[in-house]
Amino acid sequence: xxxxxxxxxxxxxxxxxxxxxxxxxxxxxxxxxxxxxxxxxxxxxxxxxxxxxxxxxxxxxxxxxxxxxxxxxxxxxxxxxxxxxxxxxxxxxxxxxxxxxxxxxxxxxxxxxxxxxxxxxxxxxxxxxxxxxxxxxxxxxxxxxxxxxxxxxxxxxxxxxxxxxxxxxxxxxxxxxxxxxxxxxxxxxxxxxxxxxxxxxxxxxxxxxxxxxxxxxxxxxxxxxxxxxxxxxxxxxxxxxxxxxxxxxxxxxxxxxxxxxxxxxxxxxxxx
Amino acid sequence: xxxxxxxxxxxxxxxxxxxxxxxxxxxxxxxxxxxxxxxxxxxxxxxxxxxxxxxxxxxxxxxxxxxxxxxxxxxxxxxxxxxxxxxxxxxxxxxxxxxxxxxxxxxxxxxxxxxxxxxxxxxxxxxxxxxxxxxxxxxxxxxxxxxxxxxxxxxxxxxxxxxxxxxxxxxxxxxxxxxxxxxxxxxxxxxxxxxxxxxxxxxxxxxxxxxxxxxxxxxxxxxxxxxxxxxxxxxxxxxxxxxxxxxxxxxxxxxxxxxxxxxxxxxxxxxxxxxxxxxxxxxxxxxxxxxxxxxxxxxxxxxxxxxxxxxxxxxxxxxxxxxxxxxxxxxxxxxxxxxxxxxxxxxxxxxxxxxxxxxxxxxxxxxxxxxxxxxxxxxxxxxxxxxx
Numbered sequence: 001x002x003x004x005x006x007x008x009x010x011x012x013x014x015x016x017x018x019x020x021x022x023x024x025x026x027x028x029x030x031x032x033x034x035x036x037x038x039x040x041x042x043x044x045x046x047x048x049x050x051x052x053x054x055x056x057x058x059x060x061x062x063x064x065x066x067x068x069x070x071x072x073x074x075x076x077x078x079x080x081x082x083x084x085x086x087x088x089x090x091x092x093x094x095x096x097x098x099x100x101x102x103x104x105x106x107x108x109x110x111x112x113x114x115x116x117x118x119x120x121x122x123x124x125x126x127x128x129x130x131x132x133x134x135x136x137x138x139x140x141x142x143x144x145x146x147x148x149x150x151x152x153x154x155x156x157x158x159x160x161x162x163x164x165x166x167x168x169x170x171x172x173x174x175x176x177x178x179x180x181x182x183x184x185x186x187x188x189x190x191x192x193x194x195x196x197x198x199x200x201x202x203x204x205x206x207x208x209x210x211x212x213x214x215x216x217x218x219x220x221x222x223x224x225x226x227x228x229x230x231x232x233x234x235x236x237x238x239x240x241x242x243x244x245x246x247x248x249x250x251x252x253x254x255x256x257x258x259x260x261x262x263x264x265x266x267x268x269x270x271x272x
Numbered sequence: 273x274x275x276x277x278x279x280x281x282x283x284x285x286x287x288x289x290x291x292x293x294x295x296x297x298x299x300x301x302x303x304x305x306x307x308x309x310x311x312x313x314x315x316x317x318x319x320x321x322x323x324x325x326x327x328x329x330x331x332x333x334x335x336x337x338x339x340x341x342x343x344x345x346x347x348x349x350x351x352x353x354x355x356x357x358x359x360x361x362x363x364x365x366x367x368x369x370x371x372x373x374x375x376x377x378x379x380x381x382x383x384x385x386x387x388x389x390x391x392x393x394x395x396x397x398x399x400x401x402x403x404x405x406x407x408x409x410x411x412x413x414x415x416x417x418x419x420x421x422x423x424x425x426x427x428x429x430x431x432x433x434x435x436x437x438x439x440x441x442x443x444x445x446x447x448x449x450x451x452x453x454x455x456x457x458x459x460x461x462x463x464x465x466x467x468x469x470x471x472x473x474x475x476x477x478x479x480x481x482x483x484x485x486x487x488x489x490x491x492x493x494x495x496x497x498x499x500x501x502x503x504x505x506x507x508x509x510x511x512x513x514x515x516x517x518x519x520x521x522x523x524x525x526x527x528x529x530x531x532x533x534x535x536x537x538x539x540x541x542x543x544x545x546x547x548x549x550x551x552x553x554x555x556x557x558x559x560x561x562x563x564x565x566x567x568x569x570x571x572x573x574x575x576x577x578x579x580x581x582x583x584x585x586x587x588x589x590x591x592x593x594x595x596x597x598x599x600x601x602x603x604x605x606x607x608x609x610x611x612x613x614x615x616x617x618x619x620x621x622x623x624x625x626x627x628x629x630x631x632x633x634x635x636x637x638x639x640x641x642x643x644x645x646x647x648x649x650x651x652x653x654x655x656x657x658x659x660x
Contacts, residue, residue, distance in 0.1 A: 040498065056500070060498055063498075064342070064501045065500065066503065070332065070335045073335035076325070076336050077297070077325075077335065077337060077342075078339040078342065078343055078493065080325060081339070085494045106332070260321055262318075263315070263319045264318070
């Protein structure tokens with residue numbers, strides 16, 4: 001299936017600002033799905049609220065645009081009912097880790113088979129540039145006019161600690177790597193958390209004097225490196241990219257099938 | 273047959289009713305006094321191949337059942353006051369996206385943590401207006417286990433008929449009291465199954481295009497048709513729009529589909545109304561006390577002839593409120609006494625409904641104890657100017 005067969009062409013051009021990284025995430029995701037040759041009727045995309053969450057309107061899958069922060073909880077209901085479908089849950093950093101932080105760690109802990117994509121632009125874009133839990137200490141935002149004193153989460157460490165069985169990070173500069181990571185994440189049986197650094201030139205970039213969209217992409221190139229690289233040893237401040245965790249542990253829907261088997265036995269198959 | 277007779281809690285009667293109705297997906301979070309519903313579901317659902325989920329919080333439970341319902345399942349969540357507050361935003365999503373689901377609220381004392389192990393009927397107005405924005409909602413209740421069972425089945429039927437969330441507003445006394453329940457035979461209570469579209473796979477399907485009769489056939493999410501679901505105002509394809517005409521039309525549709533069917537949705541029971549001069553109106557466990565008093569006076573015939581002619585209307589549909597029916601039934605009453613365990617939440621609607629609102633009085637109790645027949649009797653004497 002060609003890339004354009006996966007999109008709802010009539011809704012383009014998209015609503016994201018020029019220079020925004022979210023379209024690049026969409027591009028990498030569609031290329032990953034195309035490479036895996038998954039039929040669009042076998043994919044459910046559940047999103048929340050925010051710039052990133054509008055991604056579900058553009059793809060010709062089964063799509064559910066829900067409420068702020070709760071996409072993973074809706075997705076859990078869908079996946080438990082139809083385990084055979086591929087669940088993809090794109091979220092923004094505020095959506096996934098502020099209002100939705102509880103659902104994020106618990107869905108990871110449960111290890112239910114779905115792919116969570118955290119499109120991290122370090123800002124609330126839809127509401128006009130307020131700081132998020134991923135903005136970081138010392139950054140500027142419309143609600144941090146004197147400098148942000150909130151420390152940020154490390155999404156990868158958080159996902160690892162919460163028990164996610166697949167954890168990865170990439171950026172919109174490294175689209176080839178991102179596509180490969182998304183492929184692996186979708187194939188992984190269990191909860192996959194993929195953090196994608198995605199530039200917001202309009203708000204985060206402007207407030208923090210990051211330059212043009214191209215400068216922001218350049219920033220990802222200069223300030224990240226592959227996991228365990230020599231560059232990382234020389235410069236510990238670099239942010240690592242790649243797959244951090246890929247574990248084979250019991251998946252929730254499969255385990256629940258065993259519960260059903262057991263319950264049917266103990267009830268003697270009575271279904272009254 | 274003996275297996276069909278049970279001596280159980282009201283919460284268990286609700287579970288039996290839900291399973292009879294075809295429930296196969298439950299998500300919840302522990303909270304007093306509704307927890308028994310989750311506990312029983314965790315045992316019973318996997319036995320029939322259904323799914324039980326204990327989620328990380330009340331909000332997630334509400335979201336999970338909405339997701340599951342969309343894929344074609346009959347779904348339920350159960351909670352109590354604080355949890356009901358938390359579910360309100362997602363409840364509004366189910367109203368907007370027209371996703372059938374049933375929410376049980378076994379009421380306890382509030383506000384806040386309140387009086388968790390004691391009875392109250394303080395969530396009547398929250399169940400009507402808890403979620404933001406204009407909307408209509410169906411709220412049902414019952415006062416004994418046979419009725420809890422039947423009204424639970426009705427709740428699922430109405431959720432499917434009107435593509436809407438339905439709230440079962442029980443209370444702590446009904447939830448925890450034990451009494452007899454006879455489970456009806458299969459087929460004794462008719463079941464409404466989901467109305468599914470006849471449109472074939474890969475043919476254009478409009479998830480939000482009503483048929484001539486106003487109903488919207490559904491397509492199981494994840495199956496034959498790819499469509500969009502959103503909490504934004506949307507067009508017939510389910511895609512967001514702020515077109516004023518479409519916004520107006522959708523809001524009218526959401527409200528009218530319920531409010532135009534008040535008479536189909538109204539459920540109430542009447543006792544001794546024929547010659548009643550004083551009419552009690554109540555619902556839930558307080559209606560049991562009202563009925564007890566009414567029956568006692570009815571049996572004591574000599575008092576009835578002396579003018580103590582007491583009738584009772586027990587409401588089972590709280591919302592949409594059946595104003596017209598109540599007005600007509602109360603036409604000849606000298607006094608109307610609303611018996612409820614709150615500061616007068618239904619009282620307000622009944623005053624709106626009847627021709628002479630100055631005849632409507634409140635008999636209530638708000639201390640966490642069940643209002644007794646004696647409490648009601650004393651209040652009636654005061655209202656009638658007879659002293660306690």
